[in-house]
Amino acid sequence: MITKKVPFYSLGYVTESLGRDLLSAFGGVLESNWFIRGPRSERFEGVFAKYCGAQFGVGTGNGLDALTLMLRASIELGYLKRGDEVIVPANTFIATVLAVCAAGLVPVLVDPDRETCNLDVSLLEGACSERTRAILAVHLYGRLADMPAICEFAKAKGLLVFEDAAQAHGAELDERRGSTGSPTETRDERLETKDERKVARSTAAAYSFYPTKNLGALGDGGMVVTDDAELARTVRMLGNYGSERKYVNKYVGVNSRLDEVQAAILLEKLPHLDGWNARRREIAARYCSEIKNPLVRVTPVPANPLSHVWHVFPVFCERRDELQSFLSARGVETLVHYPIPPHLQEAFTGASDSLLRHGVLPVAEELARTELSIPMGPGLGDDDVSRVIEALNEFV
Incomplete structure (x- = not known):
């Protein structure tokens, strides 16, 4: 008889470990009577941008809005125009594709690399047409896409690069001549080498602060980070009804702003993010080395461990549904990301090339058919990890 389940992810661990601080942060907002576009959101924008190695951060209502406004701002500034094609990985949460469509651009879906599950750089050339103007890389499951290769290809083709970093809070590129730096360095010390961070290699990156993200709010929230001052200014205007000055509207904008409550909560959580990510890496290392079932495939730990924050730990099995039922019977909770590409x-069924363009996508369809996400998060204990590994290895 199962007496205790292994949760897929424990929201309670994070909130309980910071309980007093979160209550104090919320109380401070309540007492201030300032709930929208106040000092906390302004401070968090600056702090999170610096954390990402970027100059500017603009809070939005959610991650989808961050993606959409990032692309819309690029159109308003003339970097792109409506109808341009944007290369997008074919296995991603649909929000990535929805944002491209909402901005009036055309997603061009490209199959992923089977091992990393991220955009297959070798397929970029074949996906380009005379209308291709940008690549939107997705750091799926918390693993950075191959940004140096993507940016090198984009530079040669004259394309812009954007990032969907909704699952990759804290992931870092390794651009210090093969060294990730000393593990005793603080993030601020590592950021002294500005080009180490991935954001510096793209026009802008969009983040989500959905509650289950590595850095999650107590509701929805998002942010665009960039080194482009005009892009940041335009994103801010678009998310504030198209206005920089009250009642003066330059653009046809929307209402999408990070509120003071969420900013206050995120300010309290951010200092703990590196520690939480480090625990995720410890768990992932055990999964990768101790899951020995030939029926279950795991993605490898990258050569640079800092480039993966393991928002999700996926395994792949041709008998995915049987495996999920097997684990459930042993008290191990799982989810599927994402069953329908x-x-x-x-x-998008029957969509014309003017709405969505793609060829055959066998790898994306295989991943959708076989992916199963197993428990992952900083609240997972060593015994829980052992139970998950044992259950996976017992599946026959």
């Missing part, structure tokens, strides 16, 4: 969603 964007190009097979009803929303």
Whole structure:
């Protein structure tokens, strides 16, 4: 009889470990009577941008809005124009594709690399047309896409690069001549080498602060980070009804702003993010080395461990549904990310090339059919990790 389940992710661990601080942060907002576009959101924008190695951060209402406004601002500034094509990995949460469509651009879906599950750089050339103007890289599951290779290709083709970093809070590139730096360095010390951070290699990156993210709010929230001052200014205007000065509207904007409550909560959580990510890496290392079932495939730990924050730990099995039931019976909670790839969603069934363009996508469809996400998070104990590994290895 199962007496205790291994949770897929424990929201309670994070909130309980910071309980008093979170209550104090919320109380401070309540007492201030300032709930929108106040000092806390302004401070968090600056702190998180610096954490990412970027100059500017602009809070939004959610991650989808961050993606959409990042692209819309690029159109308003003339970097892109409506109808341009944007290369997007074919296995991603549909929000990535929705944002491209919402901005009036055309997603071009490209199959992923089977091992990393991220954009397959070798397929970029074949995906380009005379209308291709940008690449939107997705750091799926918390693993950075191959940004140096993507940016090198984009530079040669004259393309812009954007990032969907919704699952990759704290992931870092390794651009210090093969060294990740001393493990005793603080993040601020590592950031002294500005080009180490991935954001510096792209036009802008969009983050989500959905509650289950590595850095999550107590509701929805998002942010665009960039080194482009005009892009940041335009994103801010678009998210504030198209206005920089009250009642003066330059653009046809929307209402999408990070509120003071969420900013206050995120300010309290951010100092703990590196520690939480380090625990995720410890768990992932055990999974990768101790899961020995030939029926279950795991993605490898990258050569630079800092480039992966393991938002999700995926395993792949041709008998995915059987495996999920097997684990459930042993008290191990799991989820599937994502069972239907964007190009097979009803929303895009029969879509013309003017809305969505793609060829055959066998790897994306295989990953959708076989992926199963197992428990991951800083609240997972060593005994829980052992139970998950044992259960996976017992599946026959």
